[in-house]
Structures are given as structure tokens and as C-alpha cells.
Amino acid sequence: MDILSQFQRIFETDLEVHTDAFRTHLDRIRETDQLTPPNSTFLTIANTTTQKYDYLSENFTILTGHDRADFMAQGMPFFLQQVHPDDVQIWLGGLADIISFVMQEVSPENRLRVDVRFNFRMRMASGEYVNIIENQVPIHLDQYGKPVVGMGYVMLNGQGDPQPIQGTVRLLNDAGQYETLLHKNYSQKLLTDGLTNRERDVIRQVALGDDNETIGQKLFISKETVKTHRKNILRKLQCDNFPEVIAKIMSRGFFL
Template sequence: MNQEGKSIYEQYLEIVSATPEVDSSLLQKHVRNLRESEKYLPIGMTFLFITNSSKQKYEFITKNVEYCTGLKLQDLYEEGVNYIMSRIHPEEIKKWHAIVGEIINELLKLPEDQRLKANFQLQYRLKNGSGKYINISDGHIPIALNDDGIPYLFLSQVTVLGSGEKAEPKGILMCLNNNNEYDVIFKTPDKAGNIEIFLTDREIEVLNYVGKGMTSKDIADKIHVSKETVDKHRKNIIKKMNVNNVVEAYSKAKRADLIE
């Protein structure tokens, strides 16, 4: 991908635009899974969707997107990915393009059989349905490759992290290794450097259980609170530690000797 004058992201979209229609059986399988998962999502915090980069549209979006963002399902389906792109904070869109370009570059360096084991996440500000900016974490897992081995269909998740606080856009690309653990392939530099981490005892307890592979429901049962409370703890941990997800938070806390 080295066409002069075009960003890597733009070149990527051109390449995958010729991808044939999605395998309907594959798509329906993931839609069924998302419909089931939707029952357990915390209202106002997280929504799931399937992104088709080749057509720049969403194949499916869980209904709670409206609770999380105030954006209308109909607008998202009709206008597709460009609708979301138009709502990224203008101070961050250029950096967003650069980060996504770097992630795509690194993703395509992976052997083809590892690309469906990848997981990349972004953090940036998005304008909600009320015209106010919110901080979100936007994660994507490839679920289909085109004939050239390039990912074009993604299982995606957005979690609302905050109410528009100014923060540098961030991105991370990870890949599952043979031990079923994520290796970090690419990560935007942390300009804040080594900052002191302040977590409550309960947040540290939750993070310890995350490191043991427990789900929010498992943790809730273990510490005798609601699943929604655990999800709020996870959200606070991500925000406090300035990371993309709880997996990265666990690794960072481990290095800082905050957890066992």
C-alpha cells in the first residue's frame, strides 16, 4: 500500500471495495450470537455491531446503540461508516486516520492464518445524538478475509468511557498466540509516560479476577454484586489506567506490581 497522495486507510478501502457479497451463513451465525449477547449488555455503556469495510456499512447493530450514543439505528444503517466518521472530533480525525493506517499496515504483515486471531482497538471522541462529545473505546475482531487474505468483515464493540474529556486518540493491535494470550503487535506511544495508578481495592480485586479469565457475570457472582456494578468497575479501570481494554489494564497493573 504505497499509492502516493492517499492514506493507508483510503488505499485499504479501495482494495477491499471489490470484495464479493458476504457469506450469508457466516453473517447470520454472528448476528444470532450478537442478538443473544445483547440481552446481557449494560444499557448505556456498550453496543455491538458487524462492520463491512468493503461496502462501508453496518450489517447489524444492537439496538442499545441509541441508549449509548443517542444516534438513530436508521441513520447508522442508511449512512453507514461515513456517518460515524463524520462525527469524530475534528481535532482527532487526522490522528485517527494515521493510527488506523498503522494498524492496517501491521495487521497485513501478520501471516494470513493469524489475521483472524487479531484484535484492534481505538479510543477517540465521538459526537453523540445531542451534539455533545463522548469518549469511546472502539474494538474490532476480523471475522472474514477476501480472496487476497485482507480482512474486510469485523465483529465490533463500542464502550462509552467518558463525557468528552480531551484525550489523545490511541490505538492498539493484538494477536492471540499459541497459549491463547494476546501479544501486542502495535500500540500508540503513551505520551503521559509512567504515571502513578490509583485503583480502589475493589477495582484491584476485579482486575485480579479478569486476569484469571473470569467474565463480568463470574466476577459478580464471586464478589456478590450485580454484573452492572462489575461492568462499571471495568469501565473505571480502563479510564483511570488510560488503556484500551481490561486485558491491557491487567498487564499494566501486573508490571506496576498492583496485582498478584
């Protein structure tokens, strides 16, 4: 099942996901899907109050080997058992840090515009581990403004080699584009640790094929500022051009 069909199935459920912010998140996810290998993603909707999955896309079993119905019935405790033992505590600690940041730094009215992204290794039914990149988009907030129901866009990425655990918080701006609020590496130092949040945003837009003027319009900065960011990125990563930048960072644990 292609990614568009998966999105359509979510809108056919009884879940209240018909918000402008949610649809804009989906537009950005569709863009990212153009940069990923085909048939490598599945969707989830998780409810932290019940510790259950309200939805898993139908290709979940094909990609992971796990029985979809059993996974939904056993919920998040079973999912945690599938996270690599070397990753799970780092990932949980990073997730707690990210949630604390969102609650302290993002106003309640903007929290449905937030996208949280993490990576970890997950065990397939075969027993082998695969690297996972997951974007979480909040759908519902509790009475305290804390996200409690979220949609996960999960990409299988690699063969299970150890990768630094990274967490990112992005916010949809008024143009419907992501701007990075926070990026943290919770493991060893990375090549990309010296990049600023804005430089990460520029790299993503370049990878999507935008020119300097379009990037400036989407990020509300001037074309000259975009050029300056691009020069700084090339200098920091010691690259001659942006195809080299994209290839270099994607091979070393950076995700767009």
C-alpha cells in the same frame, strides 16, 4: 439489552461468524465487559467494501441518540462525520498504520485471531462528544488477506475530555488469551508509554483477577517471570500495589 443478548443476536443473523476464533474473541470481550460500567457498550458489524454497517445492536439508539436505521443506511461516511474533528485525522492515520502492521507482521492464517483497539471521541445526537473505546475483530478477509468485515465492540468511556489517541494490536495465543503485538500512542506522551507489550498483558490479567500461576499458564511464561513483570510495572508506574496500578492507569487513558 445486556452484552450476552447482543452477542446472541449476532449469531442469529445471516453473517458467517461461527468460527472458533470469533467465539474465543467473544469470550475475551465478555471478560472485559466485567470491568466496564453496565449498559455502556454496543456492537457493530462493518463492511469496508460496501462502506455500510451490516449490523448495529438494538441498544445503539439508546446509548448514542442516533437513529439506528438511518445510521446503517448512511454507513461509514456518516460515522466519520461524528468523530471529533480534532481526533479524526490522528485516528485515521493510526488506523492506516495499524492495518499496515497487521498485513506485514501477521500471517494470513492468523489474521482472524487479531484484535485491534482504538479510542476516539464520537458525537452523540445531542451534539455532545463522548470518549469511545472500540475493539475491532475481523470476520472476513479479502483475496489479499486484508480484513474487510469486522465486528466492533464499542464502549462509551467518559464525557468527551480530550484523550491521547492510542492503537493496539493483540493476537489470540494457543490458550485463547490475548498477547499484545503492538501498542502505539499517536498523541502526546503517556504515563504508560514505558510499559512493554508483555507488561500490558500482565496488567490486563491481574485486573481480571488472575493469580501469578494462572497468568503464567495463559501467557506461556513462568510464574517467576510474571513476578518479575509485576515488580517492573510497580517500579515504572511508581505504585505500591496493583489496585493502585489499575486505578492510576485507568484514570490516565490506558484501556485494558
